[in-house]
Amino acid sequence: MFSPHPTPHTPHPTNKLFQQTLTKMTISPSVTTKKLKIGQLRKVHHIAFNVKDMDASRHFYGEILGLEELVGEKIPSSLKELVTQGKVANFITPDGTVIDLFWEPDLNPPDDNPEIAFTRANHLAFDIAPEGFDFALEVLQSQGITIASGPVTRPTGRGVYFYDPDGFIVEIRCDPAS
Template identity: 65%
Template sequence: MAKQKVESLGIAVGSLRQVHHIAFNVQNMAASRHFYGNILGLHELEGDEVPSTLIKLKAAGKVTNFRTPDGIIIDLFAEPDLFPPDSNPEKQFTRANHLAFDIDPKLFDHAVEIIKQLKIAIASDVVTRPTGRGFYFYDPDGFMIEIRCDPLDE
């Protein structure tokens, strides 16, 4: 059967460049750092590798970041009081925080406008940080998605 091309009603096909990061809520930061760093062997970001917006959170033990071999960042956010409705992770994905896609800074505002025009549920309006801008919204199942971009070169 031939593959049908799906007409895009939203962000132009090909505009999202790559997965920028994946964020997980974790109950036990020490256990999660051990798992991702020592068991999976991922590189933990330290020193100048840590994004400037996360330095204070990392120092407080509230976030840890790892880089996969293909460059995707996994953010672990400490949520010690998080108890999902079901302890079986196959039944709920409450431990995941969001999936972030990178987009060209020149296309960011247009993409945000499209999401708003389509009346997609929004988690938070545009957030501006020294590392760029992000916009958070929900997929049809309530999982948070972020589109983010680096700062525009001025």
């Protein structure tokens, strides 16, 4: 099963699920259906990268790029155990975007040919107001988007995971309702 927060050795999503998603996607600009309005997705909440060498990546994002590493109470409660185990590290940019690093020691190296597409990105997460989360889920379902995982509820809020047309994992998440 797909895991938006992989542990080492968690397989990536299968092509079968992605193909099912593409088959179900019949998005047409001329069809009037539910959709999110411009501005409902408020910002990029976090970007998650798979990394082969956690120490080198922590050094790169923290020491070289100067991003603040989240420690102690700043670590999201849903990730504290994985951070303690050394499987996840979290950094934050000055505008509040979180960079999640997920340790995947068995990653294949990129091809020597720079023209061959390659990504270590795990998923892209958009933030939405808590009162808009259920509507966003309805929009995805009405557009025939297959839900890969969720909706899930964590202490840090709710989230739903799905694929874009190229198979990249996207999340819509919200803070807990207040």
